[in-house]
Amino acid sequence: MRAADIEVSLGGRTVLDQVGLAAATGQTVGLVGPNGSGKTTLLRTLYRSLAPRAGLVTLDGTPVAAMRPGELARRLSVVVQETSPDVPSTVAETVLLGRSPHRSAFQGYTAADHELAASALRRVGARHLADRMFATLSGGEKQRVLIARALAQQADHLLLDEPTNHLDVRYQHEVLSLVRSLGTTAVVVLHDLNLAARYCDRLVLLDGGRVVCTGPPAQVCVPGVLEPVYGVRVRVVDDGAARQLVFAPKPS
Numbered sequence: 369m370r371a372a373d374i375e376v377s378l379g380g381r382t383v384l385d386q387v388g389l390a391a392a393t394g395q396t397v398g399l400v401g402p403n404g405s406g407k408t409t410l411l412r413t414l415y416r417s418l419a420p421r422a423g424l425v426t427l428d429g430t431p432v433a434a435m436r437p438g439e440l441a442r443r444l445s446v447v448v449q450e451t452s453p454d455v456p457s458t459v460a461e462t463v464l465l466g467r468s469p470h471r472s473a474f475q476g477y478t479a480a481d482h483e484l485a486a487s488a489l490r491r492v493g494a495r496h497l498a499d500r501m502f503a504t505l506s507g508g509e510k511q512r513v514l515i516a517r518a519l520a521q522q523a524d525h526l527l528l529d530e531p532t533n534h535l536d537v538r539y540q541h542e543v544l545s546l547v548r549s550l551g552t553t554a555v556v557v558l559h560d561l562n563l564a565a566r567y568c569d570r571l572v573l574l575d576g577g578r579v580v581c582t583g584p585p586a587q588v589c590v591p592g593v594l595e596p597v598y599g600v601r602v603r604v605v606d607d608g609a610a611r612q613l614v615f616a617p618k619p620s
Contacts, residue, residue: 397571447517491546
């Protein structure tokens with residue numbers, strides 16, 4: 369997946385200005401930056417929820433804007449924070465919706481579809497929720513179910529907006545470890561820089577709608593890059609397994 373020279377204006381205000389992104393096959397790319405930096409706007413542009421004023425988004429060289437909705441849905445699964453079923457449904461039924469792009473309007477779900485949905489629920493640790501009504505779940509449970517729905521879709525590109533939101537520490541790590549292990553090209557919006565540094569192959573750091581730095585975490589997650597963007601002191605601790613960032617207020 370590539371995005372080149374993306375410009376987006378909302379309400380007469382430029383939100384993204386000449387933004388680019390490249391996610392190679394199988395890579396997990398993290399979009400990081402302060403609130404209002406343009407992370408979610410860029411993600412929405414990637415899956416065609418927003419049309420850019422300028423620039424181009426492509427999947428394997430094909431412009432996303434030229435793809436039919438069904439084709440795009442088979443290539444690209446999306447998990448966004450506000451997603452929820454419009455009608456009362458069980459968790460199993462919610463996850464089965466991920467199989468819809470592979471079925472015509474008049475086809476029912478097959479036994480294979482049901483097995484794929486059950487497998488997706490197992491992978492996110494939510495198989496025991498299958499018979500619960502989706503609306504009764506906690507925020508963290510809902511997030512895991514929505515990720516399961518995206519897995520059931522079996523697209524080769526996965527976009528996630530804050531997938532660890534509402535999750536406890538264990539499931540934050542389990543979900544991102546799962547995303548990384550899928551072999552799927554993934555673009556993930558993350559606020560937690562330590563999670564981003566641990567689980568992403570590359571990071572795109574945004575600030576004020578522009579790309580400040582892009583590259584592997586070891587290049588982006590350094591004090592000289594992060595401190596001017598976040599306005600805090602940053603110390604890097606390397607425990608041998610991953611880089612850990614420690615933050616502190618700047619002295620007044």
